[in-house]
Amino acid sequence: MSSYRKRIAILGATGYGGSELLRFLLFHPNVEVVRATSRQHPGKPVHTVHPHLLKVTELCFEDVSPEEAAEGVDLVFSALPHGASQDSVRRLPASVKAIDLSGDFRLKDPAVYRDVYGHEHNAPEQLGQFVYGLTEFNRRAIAPARRVANPGCFATAALLALLPLAHAGTLDGPVALVGVTGSSGSGAEPKSGTHHPERAEAFRAYKPLVHQHLPEICQELSRAGAPEARVAFVPHSAPMVRGIHITAILHPKEPLSLETVRSIYHSHYGDERFVRLRNEPPDVAVVAGSNFADLHCRSDGRTLVVLVALDNLVKGMVGQAIQNMNLMLGLPEHAGLQFPGTRP
Numbered sequence: 001m002s003s004y005r006k007r008i009a010i011l012g013a014t015g016y017g018g019s020e021l022l023r024f025l026l027f028h029p030n031v032e033v034v035r036a037t038s039r040q041h042p043g044k045p046v047h048t049v050h051p052h053l054l055k056v057t058e059l060c061f062e063d064v065s066p067e068e069a070a071e072g073v074d075l076v077f078s079a080l081p082h083g084a085s086q087d088s089v090r091r092l093p094a095s096v097k098a099i100d101l102s103g104d105f106r107l108k109d110p111a112v113y114r115d116v117y118g119h120e121h122n123a124p125e126q127l128g129q130f131v132y133g134l135t136e137f138n139r140r141a142i143a144p145a146r147r148v149a150n151p152g153c154f155a156t157a158a159l160l161a162l163l164p165l166a167h168a169g170t171l172d173g174p175v176a177l178v179g180v181t182g183s184s185g186s187g188a189e190p191k192s193g194t195h196h197p198e199r200a201e202a203f204r205a206y207k208p209l210v211h212q213h214l215p216e217i218c219q220e221l222s223r224a225g226a227p228e229a230r231v232a233f234v235p236h237s238a239p240m241v242r243g244i245h246i247t248a249i250l251h252p253k254e255p256l257s258l259e260t261v262r263s264i265y266h267s268h269y270g271d272e273r274f275v276r277l278r279n280e281p282p283d284v285a286v287v288a289g290s291n292f293a294d295l296h297c298r299s300d301g302r303t304l305v306v307l308v309a310l311d312n313l314v315k316g317m318v319g320q321a322i323q324n325m326n327l328m329l330g331l332p333e334h335a336g337l338q339f340p341g342t343r344p
């Protein structure tokens, strides 16, 4: 491999996604972050917003257009909020590769996008150019792609739980999907829902049956041969900072033994670096800070339960995006992502 380090730009680098992209990419052996944009902090060193990066990098934020940010770089990450992201990403030159972390290019149908996000899509003609970046299932399409839509954090966990069953033709009945997320899922901007006195000890459901990741989950299950899957998704906010936990409960028409279920998951994930099959229920604390998704399944023959835990900011966002970047730039898929997390 050549010693040339691929040049990377980050749009929206002051947010939590930007923070995590910097944390991983500054230690990536094959890439160099050359630009980090911010409207609010132009000219300031990145450590003024991300204090853990003092003495790690001299990089400063810049307030530049997407076109300027893309000059001379190999790949652009957009870590902007949805809406703002499509306005920027649509302006990037076709010659520069891009990965969008927002929900703007995940849904293929602009009418579904409008229903979910409450506004028209500004670049519907570009939706077809984006590959859905669920690495473990789409890597053959991701590697040659110029545009990748990185999956949502809940969608990543839910699809890792359900897609093996869809591919095996056993996702043939209703699916109850219970999700739990930490507060970092709402981004760096303070809101009442992330305000410590209100959030620290709260545990509550939100957006039952109408969370924006549900159409994304159904779209991908349909592509995998389970268009009739009826998924009822109820997300919850939990008093933790990082973490996604998904519980999927199913009653397959044909009873599935635990042995059969295990062999289905083993055939998909046995050789995967970042998906670990656990003998016990997974724990968000064990995967925090890492790019691992831990999965456990149980079956009593009639009822099947699949549990997944991952870090929303890593496997549910930036880590998966770096897996995709590595594929798109011809680098080893796991490069820069070996960190195992912390314990305790």
Ligand SMILES: NC(=O)c1ccc[n+]([C@@H]2O[C@H](COP(=O)([O-])OP(=O)(O)OC[C@H]3O[C@@H](n4cnc5c(N)ncnc54)[C@H](OP(=O)(O)O)[C@@H]3O)[C@@H](O)[C@H]2O)c1
Binding pocket: 011, 012, 013, 014, 015, 016, 017, 018, 037, 038, 039, 040, 041, 078, 079, 080, 081, 082, 084, 085, 101, 102, 103, 151, 152, 153, 184, 185, 186, 187, 188, 189, 312, 313, 316, 317
């Ligand atoms: N947090 C998660 O767990 C998670 C997981 C998966 C995907 N995502 C998605 O990833 C994206 C980034 O998430 P995040 O949590 O990093 O968000 P965030 O913490 O709110 O950061 C958003 C960034 O975008 C910039 N920005 C905000 N509004 C803008 C606008 N109108 N135009 C241009 N720049 C704007 C902000 O910086 P300045 O104001 O300084 O410009 C900030 O750097 C979002 O689309 C989110 O839905 C988040």
